[in-house]
Amino acid sequence: MADTRLLVGLCLSLLISSLAISLVTGTGAASLGDIGGAVNQNIDFETDTHGWKNDIFTVGSDWKIIDGALTSQSSGSNRFFVETGGKPDGMHTTTYHIESGGRPYAIIIRDTGYFGDSIHLRVVPSGVYLESYALLGYRPFQKFIPASIPNTAIVTVTLDEANSRVTVAVNGNVIIRNEPVPADGILSWGTVYYGGITAESPGFRVTKIVSDGEAYDEQSFDLLGFISSLSGVLVWYTSSGVPLVDAFINLIIKIQQLGIVVVLITIIRGN
Numbered sequence: 001m002a003d004t005r006l007l008v009g010l011c012l013s014l015l016i017s018s019l020a021i022s023l024v025t026g027t028g029a030a031s032l033g034d035i036g037g038a039v040n041q042n043i044d045f046e047t048d049t050h051g052w053k054n055d056i057f058t059v060g061s062d063w064k065i066i067d068g069a070l071t072s073q074s075s076g077s078n079r080f081f082v083e084t085g086g087k088p089d090g091m092h093t094t095t096y097h098i099e100s101g102g103r104p105y106a107i108i109i110r111d112t113g114y115f116g117d118s119i120h121l122r123v124v125p126s127g128v129y130l131e132s133y134a135l136l137g138y139r140p141f142q143k144f145i146p147a148s149i150p151n152t153a154i155v156t157v158t159l160d161e162a163n164s165r166v167t168v169a170v171n172g173n174v175i176i177r178n179e180p181v182p183a184d185g186i187l188s189w190g191t192v193y194y195g196g197i198t199a200e201s202p203g204f205r206v207t208k209i210v211s212d213g214e215a216y217d218e219q220s221f222d223l224l225g226f227i228s229s230l231s232g233v234l235v236w237y238t239s240s241g242v243p244l245v246d247a248f249i250n251l252i253i254k255i256q257q258l259g260i261v262v263v264l265i266t267i268i269r270g271n
Contacts (some may be wrong), residue, residue: 006263018170029034041084041211045070055209057193077196079206081111082195084213090161092194097208105199109159109166109181113190116140117182120198121157121168123149130166130179142183147175159194179271 007092010175043052046068056063058080060074072078096107106122115133119141122129128149131142149170156168164183184192195211197204214217 001182002259031127040210041082043209048074055083056146057083062195066205066211069236071206072199072202072204073231075202076200077198078202079108080196081108081193082209082211082213084194084211086216087161087213089161091158092161092211093156093158094195094209094211094213095154095156096197096206098153098155098197099205099207100199101203101205102151103199103204105197105204108156108193108196108198109157111193111196112184113192114185119159119166119181121155128168128175129170130181132182143179145176157195161194183203188249200240 009059041055043055045052045064045065052065052070056070061078061080063070063078063080064073065071070080084092084094091179098105100123104122104124106120107123109119111118115135117131120131120133122131127144127146129142132140147170154171156169159181160166161184162177164181165178166176166181167174167178194213195207211245
């Protein structure tokens, strides 16, 4: 997996280098073709007993697959994030198949690393709190919505990031529609997560997560197809008409091409 990431990184480096060089010299850049890899996430914990670790970041807490469900283990706070990337349209929709057993929990809508603009949906017996995180007891945003949330529920959360609004449906019934929330502010510097759950006790279960956020699907990586598309990259050469400049430019390119070849050999050998 690490070798695959290194290979993709080297190819991206070469493509960026060739594009920059082509802009200066007026020649064509290297092209890798359409290798794909960006997919919507559909994590079924009953059938996916290992690959889910590529899509779920457990934040130092203990979660295990038990009887077809991702299950919290700690008596304290159990948290995980869904690893999704940003989307050009700013619309983030995630559906959770939950078996809470009456345990308290919150669905993470946006986590920026800053309490003021991180938003979650906290479920309590009498309804839900759409709220920001708290710091030393201070919570800058909170709204309570009366609702009855079954212990076994399918909860769909949509964040319209462009307009800072949230919509929530439980078992197909909308309980929150286009509710304004704080925007992602300038104090947020870390990685932004657009999904996840915090459970406050062991035994909380999630059987399935479906997200429209794009993520790189390492499990679907087609090595033979990728090698085929590399042919144009590995033989790419450019000429500016100035021999000394050409020698320097192509030395940079050949070093990256050699790195790609070495990593390819390592992957093929399985070492």
